[in-house]
Every structure is written in C-alpha cells, then in structure tokens.
Amino acid sequence: MASRLTTCTFCGAGCGIYLETSGNQVVGAYPSMSHPANVGKICVRGWHVHEIASSPNRLKTPLIKKNGKLQEATWEEAIGYIAVRLREIRQKYGPDSIALLTSPRCSNEESYLLQKLARAVIGTNNVDHGAGVYTNNSIEVLLDQLGVPASTNSIEGLAKSECIIVDSVDLAKQLPTIAGTVLRAKLNGTKLIVIGERRQRLAENADVFLQIKPGTEAVLYGAMAKVAVDTGMVDLPFIKARCRGYDAFLQHIRDYDLLAAAQTCGVTADAIQAAAMAYGKAKAAAILYSSGAESRDAQTIQSLVNLALATGQLGKEGAGIFALAEHNNLQGVCDMGVLPDRLPGYRPVANAQARAEVEARWKTALPAQPGMPGSAVFNPANAGKLKALWLCRYDPANTAVTGDVPGTLAKAELVVTQHLFLTETAKLADVVLPTTAFGEERVTFTSTERRVQIADQVVEPVRGAVPAWRQIVEVARALGADWKYGSSADVMDEIASVVPFYSSVSYKNLARDYGRQWPCTKERPLGTPYLFAGAGSFKFAPVARQPQAAADEQFPFTLVFGHSHYYWNQNVLIQYSETLKREYRSLLLDFPNGFVEINEEDAKELKIRNNERIQIRSATGVAKINANVTNEIRRGTVFMPFFVQKALKEVGAGENLKLVPVRVEKEATP
Numbered sequence: 001m002a003s004r005l006t007t008c009t010f011c012g013a014g015c016g017i018y019l020e021t022s023g024n025q026v027v028g029a030y031p032s033m034s035h036p037a038n039v040g041k042i043c044v045r046g047w048h049v050h051e052i053a054s055s056p057n058r059l060k061t062p063l064i065k066k067n068g069k070l071q072e073a074t075w076e077e078a079i080g081y082i083a084v085r086l087r088e089i090r091q092k093y094g095p096d097s098i099a100l101l102t103s104p105r106c107s108n109e110e111s112y113l114l115q116k117l118a119r120a121v122i123g124t125n126n127v128d129h130g131a132g133v134y135t136n137n138s139i140e141v142l143l144d145q146l147g148v149p150a151s152t153n154s155i156e157g158l159a160k161s162e163c164i165i166v167d168s169v170d171l172a173k174q175l176p177t178i179a180g181t182v183l184r185a186k187l188n189g190t191k192l193i194v195i196g197e198r199r200q201r202l203a204e205n206a207d208v209f210l211q212i213k214p215g216t217e218a219v220l221y222g223a224m225a226k227v228a229v230d231t232g233m234v235d236l237p238f239i240k241a242r243c244r245g246y247d248a249f250l251q252h253i254r255d256y257d258l259l260a261a262a263q264t265c266g267v268t269a270d271a272i273q274a275a276a277m278a279y280g281k282a283k284a285a286a287i288l289y290s291s292g293a294e295s296r297d298a299q300t301i302q303s304l305v306n307l308a309l310a311t312g313q314l315g316k317e318g319a320g321i322f323a324l325a326e327h328n329n330l331q332g333v334c335d336m337g338v339l340p341d342r343l344p345g346y347r348p349v350a351n352a353q354a355r356a357e358v359e360a361r362w363k364t365a366l367p368a369q370p371g372m373p374g375s376a377v378f379n380p381a382n383a384g385k386l387k388a389l390w391l392c393r394y395d396p397a398n399t400a401v402t403g404d405v406p407g408t409l410a411k412a413e414l415v416v417t418q419h420l421f422l423t424e425t426a427k428l429a430d431v432v433l434p435t436t437a438f439g440e441e442r443v444t445f446t447s448t449e450r451r452v453q454i455a456d457q458v459v460e461p462v463r464g465a466v467p468a469w470r471q472i473v474e475v476a477r478a479l480g481a482d483w484k485y486g487s488s489a490d491v492m493d494e495i496a497s498v499v500p501f502y503s504s505v506s507y508k509n510l511a512r513d514y515g516r517q518w519p520c521t522k523e524r525p526l527g528t529p530y531l532f533a534g535a536g537s538f539k540f541a542p543v544a545r546q547p548q549a550a551a552d553e554q555f556p557f558t559l560v561f562g563h564s565h566y567y568w569n570q571n572v573l574i575q576y577s578e579t580l581k582r583e584y585r586s587l588l589l590d591f592p593n594g595f596v597e598i599n600e601e602d603a604k605e606l607k608i609r610n611n612e613r614i615q616i617r618s619a620t621g622v623a624k625i626n627a628n629v630t631n632e633i634r635r636g637t638v639f640m641p642f643f644v645q646k647a648l649k650e651v652g653a654g655e656n657l658k659l660v661p662v663r664v665e666k667e668a669t670p
Contacts, residue, residue: 005032007445007453007515009105009438010045012325013037013155013177014447016514017046019439024459026050026439035514036156037447043176048579049438053462057421059434060464070422070432075466075474082431083478085414086122089388095123095367099377099386102338103130103393104327107443107455109491110469111329111336112344114392117472118371120362121481125349125371126386128340129333130394138323139334139346141301145539146314146321146531149346150331150450153286153320153530154517155181160318162282163191165275167217167304168562169290172201174326175448182288191278195220197560198597198639199632208275211634213266214558215659218543221303223261224276225310226253233280235312242538243309249540253306266634280311284318290326290562302541309538317530325448332446335499335518340371345499361498378403388414392468393435397424401645418468434465441467443488444510446518450528452505453515555661557602559616561640561648594644595628598664602636603629606664613667616640616651618660623647624667638664 003018008029016035020028029050031042062078063070073081089097100118102111111129118127139149146152158164158181171179179202186192186205194206195217203209212220228234229250239246262269279285287304305321313319325331337344343366347354355366376382377389378400389412396405406428409415415429426432440461446452461467469488476483485491489507496505501519509516509525516527596616598608608614610629615622616638625640625647633639640648651660 003030004456004458006439006456006458008042008046008049009328009445009455010049011043011175011328012330012448013175014328014445014449014451014453014515015042015046015177017042019050019458021458026053026459032514036154037449037451037514038177039156039181041177041180045580046177051579052420053437053439053459055421058437058462058465059420059422059426059432060462061434063422063426063429063432065430070427070429078431078433079471079474079478082414082416082475085430086388086475087479089413090122093387096126096369096371097385097387098122098124098390099126099128099372099388100390101128101130101374101377101392101394101396102333103395104325104330104333105393106329106333106338107441107445107469107488108329108332108336108452108495109443109488110392110467110472111333111338112495113469113472113476113485113491114390115337115344116362117476117481119343119366120364121476121479123367125340125367125369126377127338127371128374128377129330129338130374130391130396130399138301139339139342141298141305141541142321142323143346145302145305145309145541147537148531149334150518151320151322151324151448152314153317153322153449154451155449157318157320157530158182158190158286159185159188161185161190161284161286162318163193163278163285165193165195165279165285165287166202166206167194167287167289168196169288169324170198170200170202171288174290175324178288178324178448191282193275193278197634197637199634207278208271210265210267210271210275213264213634214560214637216265217300218297218303219256219261219264220267220272221300221307222253222256222543223258223265223272224279225303225307226256226258226261227273227276228280228307228310229253231277231280233277234310238312238315239309242315243540244538245540245542246310248542249306249310252542252544255544266636279307279313282313284316285311285313286318286320286322287313288322288324290324299543303543306540306543309540314538315531320530322448328447329445331448331450332444332452335446335502336495340373344495345501358498361494375402378405378408380404380407383408384411387412388416390416391425391429392418392472393420395419395423395425397428399643401642401648418471433468433471435468435471436461436465440465441488442507443467443469444492444505444507450517451515452502452510452518452520454507454510552661555618555663556636557662557664558637559618559640559651559660559662560637561642591626591628594625594641594647596625596644596647597628597630597633597639599633599635599637600629600631602664603627606666608664608666615665615667616647617663617665618651620652621650623650638662 003020008015015038016032033040064073115127193208194203195210409428416431417426417429418433439458442457504520504525520527
C-alpha cells in the first residue's frame with residue numbers, strides 16, 4: 001500500500017490530503033498534518049470523496065444518441081460527430097447560437113481550454129460557470145473597490161485575527177475545516193461575531209450574534225462604520241495612503257443613525273455597537289462571507305468593504321475580506337475567464353486593448369460582444385436561441401433552481417456533456433463523454449484563498465476515461481485549431497503567459513510547499529499570502545442609507561433560501577458514495593420531499609406542528625411543503641434550501657433569487 005499527497009477537490013477550502021492506493025485503486029484518505037489550509041483536519045467529504053472513483057456506475061465509453069437512445073461509440077466517432085455538428089450549427093446560425101458552460105468543479109486547465117475553444121475557435125463569448133446564476137456581485141465589487149476579485153488573505157492567518165466576522169454562511173456545514181480554524185481562534189481569545197437570519201453552529205459560540213432581518217446587511221455595516229467614525233476608530237493614515245473616495249463615503253455615512261439601523265435590522269443598538277467596537281479596535285480583523293447569491297446584493301458587499309477600508313483592516317496578516325467559494329474551483333474558473341464578459345485575468349471583453357493582449361497570445365481575433373450569462377441560458381424566454389450547448393462536469397437538470405433546463409436542452413440541436421456518470425443532464429444529451437475522476441489525472445485547482453495547487457494523479461484512469469481537458473483539445477483540433485498541448489503542464493504554461501497574476505505559476509513551482517497563492521509573478525514567485533496595495537489602490541463606494549420597508553400585512557414573512565447541510569443530497573458525487581449519502585441524507589429521512597424552516601414561536605402562533613404540511617403563499621403562487629419547526633431561523637422568516645426546486649419556483653423565488661414576501665398557512669383541507 002502506498003500514499004501520495006494531493007489536494008482535496010470537494011470544496012473551496014483546498015485541504016491537503018494523502019490518498020492511499022492499493023494496486024490501481026484508491027482505498028483511503030487521511031489529512032496532511034502540515035498543510036496550511038487544514039493542518040491535520042479534514043471533513044467527512046474529504047475522508048470519503050475517493051469512494052466515487054471506484055463506483056461501478058462510472059461511464060467508460062462515449063455515448064451518442066441514435067434513434068432517440070444513447071448508444072456506445074468510439075472516441076474517434078464521438079469527437080468527429082461533435083466537430084461536424086458544431087461546424088454546421090455555427091455556419092447555419094452563427095457562433096452566438098452556441099454556449100459552453102463549465103462547473104466550478106472543473107480544473108483550471110479544462111476551464112481555460114473550454115473558454116478558449118469558445119472564443120478562439122467557435123467565436124463566441126457565451127461562456128459561464130454553472131454557479132454563475134447563484135453567485136453574487138463579489139467579482140465586480142471587489143474588482144472595483146480592491147482591484148482583486150478574490151479573498152485578500154490566507155485561511156491560516158485567521159489564527160492571528162483578533163476579531164472575525166462570519167456573515168450569512170454556515171461554515172460548520174459548508175466549509176467545515178475553515179469553521180474549525182475559526183473556532184480554534186475563538187478558543188484562543190479571538191472575538192467572534194456572527195451575522196445572519198439563521199442561528200447556525202458558529203452562532204452558538206459567538207461573542208455577538210446579530211440575527212438580523214433578511215436583506216438588511218448593508219444597513220448593518222453602514223451603522224458599524226458610523227460607530228467607527230463617531231468613536232475615532234477610523235485609520236486615517238491607512239485611508240490617506242491607500243484609499244480614494246473617503247470624503248464621499250463620509251458624507252453618506254453621516255446619514256446613518258444607530259437606533260434607526262437597529263430597528264431596521266431587528267437587533268439591539270447595543271449589539272451593533274459591541275460588534276463595531278470589537279472589529280474596529282482589533283489590530284487585525286477579518287470578514288468572511290459567502291459568494292452565494294442568497295439574500296445579498298452589491299450594496300451589501302460594498303458596505304462591508306467600506307467598513308474594512310475605514311478601519312484599515314486590509315493589507316496585513318490576520319485581517320482582510322474572505323469571499324468564500326464553497327465549490328472547489330469557483331475561484332479558478334473565474335480566473336481562467338469562464339465569464340461571459342471577462343477574458344482570462346478578468347480583462348473586459350468589450351475593451352479593445354484587453355482583447356488585443358489575449359489576441360496576441362492566441363494569434364486570432366476575438367469577439368467583442370459580451371456573451372449570454374449562465375443565468376440567461378436556461379431562461380424560458382431564450383428557449384430555442386441556443387442551438388448547441390456544451391456542459392463540462394455540469395448537471396443543471398438536477399441542480400439548477402432557475403429556468404427550464406429540460407426545455408432548453410430539448411430545443412437545442414446538439415447537447416454535449418462531459419461527466420463521470422450518466423447524470424439527469426447526460427440522459428438528455430446527444431453526446432456524452434466520460435471523464436477521469438479525482439486521483440486519475442494531474443491538474444490544478446485554485447482554492448478560496450487564491451491558492452493554486454496540483455491535484456495529483458495517484459492511479460491510472462479507469463479504462464475508457466479520458467481527461468476532460470484532452471477531450472476539448474481533440475475537438476478543437478477537429479475544428480481546425482493548431483493546438484499542440486501534450487500535457488496538462490503545457491496548458492498551465494500557457495495560462496501563466498496569459499493571466500498576469502499566474503505568471504510564475506508552473507507545475508514545478510506548485511510542487512514546492514503547498515502550491516502558490518496568486519499573485520504569483522516574476523516579482524513574487526513564492527506567491528502572496530495576503531494582498532497588498534500601493535497608493536490610492538483601494539476605493540470607497542458610498543452606500544446611501546436605505547429606507548425601511550413597511551410591514552406587509554398580507555405577506556408578513558420573508559422567504560430566504562440558500563445552501564443547507566442537506567443541499568448536498570443533490571450533489572452527484574454524494575450520490576455515488578454510500579458513506580456520504582448516508583451522512584447527508586439523515587434529515588431527509590424525516591423530510592423526503594424537502595422542508596421549509598419556521599421559527600418555533602411563529603409555528604406555535606399559527607398552530608403548526610413539526611413535519612406538518614403547510615402552504616407558503618406569495619403574490620405569484622403557492623407551494624405546499626412540510627414544516628421543519630426550529631429555533632435556528634429568526635421570527636418572521638422562513639427558509640428553504642436550494643434543492644427544493646419545485647417549491648421555490650412555485651412562489652417565484654426561482655427566477656430572480658431575491659427575498660420573497662410570503663404568507664404561511666396551514667394546508668387547506670379538501
């Protein structure tokens with residue numbers, strides 16, 4: 001039996017783990033004791049994710065739909081068929097009739113090549129990642145205010161934070177190893193502030209728990225910034241040396257009133273002040289928030305960035321802003337340019353100079369019109385506009401909350417999927433290409449702390465599986481592209497020449513220590529643990545105080561939604577690990593058709609019992625679902641996890657992912 005260090009690719013934490021092998025099979029996993037992201041800890045997913053590779057349900061040969069049924073085909077036949085159909089569709093309908101979507105589980109290499117195939121070979125910017133519809137405005141806001149679309153600091157640096165804010169993300173369930181880091185810091189004296197409408201595990205250990213009304217985060221951060229200004233906690237030397245726009249920010253922040261903000265947010269003024277004082281007085285303080293779209297808009301992110309800038313909590317160890325990516329390579333796919341309006345390195349596609357920089361490297365002209373975002377691809381209003389869809393490791397028929405996935409796929413003339421399994425999406429495809437699994441190929445991923453790491457090959461691929469990046473190369477060649485990548489390392493070498501902050505990233509460099517945190521450049525070949533800034537690099541974004549919404553007697557509750565621990569039951573990887581399936585389906589034994597959380601006191605007033613069938617009624621529809629009566633959710637709020645797709649769509653939450661005013665009723669008797 002042998003073991004080899006690699007990177008866990010299940011979530012965005014990027015933990016270091018050792019995979020044990022026997023023959024040509026992975027038989028076990030255990031954590032690296034010295035990896036900076038997890039330091040000897042891994043979650044249940046890390047312990048068991050290797051089980052998926054040995055599933056007997058793995059696809060092992062390409063499939064092509066003939067006479068309405070998927071049938072086995074050779075690789076040569078499948079690649080040739082895809083190339084012929086793409087060429088025909090592009091010629092008949094134009095390049096923008098084709099869209100290519102990756103999953104945030106795709107490696108950097110396959111993400112880079114897929115968007116290059118779209119732009120340089122097919123001629124369209126219709127590229128996005130599968131999580132695009134669920135992610136918030138982090139990229140644009142952080143680019144605008146900080147100049148970097150990513151977390152500013154390292155996970156291990158949280159041990160040196162004197163104050164940590166965890167905002168609207170259930171770390172213990174979504175990113176368990178990061179939750180462990182936060183809890184150990186708390187045990188060592190760090191002040192812990194938890195924000196959100198749900199009382200999750202970290203909230204039980206918080207020094208201050210701000211269980212605010214949904215959608216009031218921007219007001220909360222504005223009030224905290226006002227406290228910092230009024231009590232002299234602003235870092236004027238930092239602001240003068242590194243920031244722009246402070247005077248305009250100050251003018252807006254003076255409009256905030258602590259008592260009014262407390263009323264708007266539904267918490268006490270003392271609690272807001274205590275949180276602000278703990279954060280502002282800390283020598284190093286961090287804010288952790290989810291990059292998920294639930295309950296969050298651009299103003300919320302602008303407000304928390306403003307607070308960090310005002311108090312000088314950037315550019316030093318233990319401080320910073322963490323835009324947490326729960327999927328394993330959400331950061332990397334964005335870095336690679338899998339965005340409809342951004343080229344690799346976040347260059348705007350509409351900017352001629354930005355395009356010219358990439359065109360010079362790729363030696364071809366690129367389309368200038370931004371592409372169709374992932375949120376629009378499956379919108380029923382666009383059904384029939386896309387004639388070909390390529391889905392890399394993405395299963396929207398099973399996981400997408402918004403839009404009409406089956407209808408969109410049915411109206412396309414060509415659907416290509418790359419996956420380990422015959423997913424619900426693959427069953428609707430015209431061509432299915434089997435891919436390699438974790439441990440069967442050498443590729444890279446970029447974690448939520450900007451750490452680019454190699455996920456190493458420890459066993460040979462199962463017979464018939466081909467790395468997804470190589471499949472993309474073969475299709476590009478069949479379409480006439482002169483692509484000469486002999487290995488995944490060759491792809492990374494090109495990425496380094498195209499993406500400026502990856503310019504010193506190479507497999508040789510990444511093999512040292514535990515990868516490299518970008519910017520990893522010629523000037524900083526060892527990477528950048530926490531981001532720094534020159535004069536005037538940071539920017540305040542004034543956020544006007546929002547008026548308090550009037551209570552709605554007809555719809556007195558607010559429906560919020562997001563990831564719960566049990567969201568993972570939808571994950572195709574979970575479904576093929578017996579251990580993980582058992583771990584993540586426990587609550588669903590009681591709620592096999594999903595649930596909506598309602599506060600115990602609200603349920604008591606409405607005479608609703610646990611697991612009783614109830615109605616959630618909005619202005620646009622009604623959903624019938626079982627009640628999960630709990631003290632985790634604040635009063636006046638109900639929560640549905642994303643996987644309850646039918647119910648979310650019935651009340652209108654599935655189309656725009658916004659908070660929905662609703663009424664809660666007992667189910668009407670016939």
